[in-house]
Amino acid sequence: MSSSTLLDELIEALRCLPGVGAKTAQRMAHHLLERNRDGGRRLATKLGDAMQRIGNCQRCRNFSESEVCALCRNASREAQQLCVVEMPADQAAIEQATGYRGHYFVLLGRLSPLDGLGPKELGLDLLSARLAEGEVTELIIATNPTVEGEATAHYLAQVARQHGVRPSRLAHGVPLGGELEYIDRGTLAHAFGSRLDV
Amino acid sequence: MSSSTLLDELIEALRCLPGVGAKTAQRMAHHLLERNRDGGRRLATKLGDAMQRIGNCQRCRNFSESEVCALCRNASREAQQLCVVEMPADQAAIEQATGYRGHYFVLLGRLSPLDGLGPKELGLDLLSARLAEGEVTELIIATNPTVEGEATAHYLAQVARQHGVRPSRLAHGVPLGGELEYIDRGTLAHAFGSRLDV
Numbered sequence: 148m149s150s151s152t153l154l155d156e157l158i159e160a161l162r163c164l165p166g167v168g169a170k171t172a173q174r175m176a177h178h179l180l181e182r183n184r185d186g187g188r189r190l191a192t193k194l195g196d197a198m199q200r201i202g203n204c205q206r207c208r209n210f211s212e213s214e215v216c217a218l219c220r221n222a223s224r225e226a227q228q229l230c231v232v233e234m235p236a237d238q239a240a241i242e243q244a245t246g247y248r249g250h251y252f253v254l255l256g257r258l259s260p261l262d263g264l265g266p267k268e269l270g271l272d273l274l275s276a277r278l279a280e281g282e283v284t285e286l287i288i289a290t291n292p293t294v295e296g297e298a299t300a301h302y303l304a305q306v307a308r309q310h311g312v313r314p315s316r317l318a319h320g321v322p323l324g325g326e327l328e329y330i331d332r333g334t335l336a337h338a339f340g341s342r343l344d345v
Numbered sequence: 346m347s348s349s350t351l352l353d354e355l356i357e358a359l360r361c362l363p364g365v366g367a368k369t370a371q372r373m374a375h376h377l378l379e380r381n382r383d384g385g386r387r388l389a390t391k392l393g394d395a396m397q398r399i400g401n402c403q404r405c406r407n408f409s410e411s412e413v414c415a416l417c418r419n420a421s422r423e424a425q426q427l428c429v430v431e432m433p434a435d436q437a438a439i440e441q442a443t444g445y446r447g448h449y450f451v452l453l454g455r456l457s458p459l460d461g462l463g464p465k466e467l468g469l470d471l472l473s474a475r476l477a478e479g480e481v482t483e484l485i486i487a488t489n490p491t492v493e494g495e496a497t498a499h500y501l502a503q504v505a506r507q508h509g510v511r512p513s514r515l516a517h518g519v520p521l522g523g524e525l526e527y528i529d530r531g532t533l534a535h536a537f538g539s540r541l542d543v
Contacts, residue, residue, distance in 0.1 A: 149415070149416070149437070149440070150402060150405070150407040150408055150409050150414035150415055150416045150417075150433075150436070150449075151399060151407075151408045151409050151410055151414060151415065152410070152415065153391070153394060153395050153398060153399055153410045154395060154399060154408050154410075156391050156395075157391045157392060157394075157395040160384070160387050160388040160390075160391040160392070161388060163377070163381050163384030163385065163387070163388055164373050164376070164377070164388075165372060165373060165376045166369070166372075171364075173434065173437060174363060174364075174434070175362050175363060176395070177408075177432070177433055177434050178362070178363045179361070179362070179392075179395075179396065180395065180396070180399055180408060180433075181432075181433075181453075183361050184396045186358070186361030187361065187392055187395070187396040188392075188393065188396045188397070189358050189361070190358040190359060190361055190362075190392060191389050191390075191392035191393035191396060192358075192389075192393070193351070193354050193355045193358040194355060194358070194377075194385055194386075194388060194389035194392070195386065195389035195390070195393070196351060196355075197351050197352065197354075197355040197374070197377075197378070197385070198377065198378070198382045198385040198386045198389060199386070200351060201349060201351055201352060201378055204348060207348070209348040209349075210348055210349045210352050210375075210378060211348050211349050212349055212350070212351045212352075216348035216349060217347070217348060217349065217350065218347070218348045219348075234375070234379075235348075235375055235378075235379075236371065236372070236375050238348070239347070239371060242347070251348075255379075
């Protein structure tokens with residue numbers, strides 16, 4: 148038995164975090180109680196706030212606490228480029244790694260009929276309406292290079308062409324700093340086939 | 346830039362958890378928002394509650410939301426045995442691993458004069474008063490086998506003897522399932538020196 152029911156409940160609640168098991172949850176709870184109660188209190192407030200108030204942007208479907216997110220409202224971003232990603236984490240990765248200054252569209256999934264994810268669930272009607280506005284000239288397709296991601300990319304390229312928008316796709320090949328010897332066959336074959344003149 | 350200020354604040358707040366960096370914090374925030382808002386809300390409530398209400402038991406100094414913790418109040422535990430540990434996590438480990446049915450006393454540290462941790466900070470006046478009550482007959486010393494833990498154990502043994510209480514200490518030696526070849530020299534030498542008749 149434990150000395151505190153509330154502590155047991157906190158440890159149980161912490162296990163909803165990904166990758167956190169019983170032992171880690173206990174370590175986290177003890178750490179906060181022993182050394183960082185202010186941090187714990189701040190986390191409790193922010194967490195409650197975020198779960199309550201964060202929804203999805205009506206324009207790009209990314210996380211947002213307002214109807215239209217800060218990025219969509221930002222007039223200094225280029226309106227001609229629209230980058231389509233599967234998940235909010237992909238958007239964050241591109242935003243952090245590249246100097247891209249255009250807008251995003253988040254599918255919140257990938258085409259997967261068996262899971263009941265069709266064009267409607269991915270908000271492709273919203274995307275079509277956006278392309279029909281006529282401002283976007285390039286649709287940058289940044290879905291994952293998986294089977295479902297490729298199928299989604301293929302579909303998105305068709306949608307773009309229907310609206311007279313140029314579709315483009317992230318380059319696939321050997322990662323920087325990778326060694327040919329250790330790269331998987333599929334990637335190597337693709338990189339070899341898509342070699343560029345220098 | 347990000348699509349949501351509140352999301353950025355949540356990610357920052359999550360970093361107060363031990364072992365959670367920027368990347369993990371982002372993954373946790375996205376996971377909760379995408380898949381487990383109920384879990385996130387429950388965590389927010391429990392966390393706020395725990396930070397506010399959990400203090401230390403007045404009898405054993407372990408975490409407790411009441412003045413005296415559930416374990417100290419439990420009349421079915423044996424009052425003759427008192428096990429002294431450094432931290433609440435040590436108490437939890439002993440409680441989970443062993444069939445111990447006595448009571449605990451938590452030092453919330455170890456003797457370390459350089460860090461300003463003396464007998465007073467470890468609540469040894471409280472421990473002395475407890476031993477003076479006369480119910481305890483065995484003081485099980487379960488401090489860590491570090492230099493400071495050993496010094497603390499030595500001191501605790503003296504306190505116990507002053508009150509006519511028998512001090513005992515966890516056995517040190519080769520861990521079960523360990524291989525002699527890979528055990529550190531200190532442990533092996535100790536185990537060899539403390540060999541028992543069979």
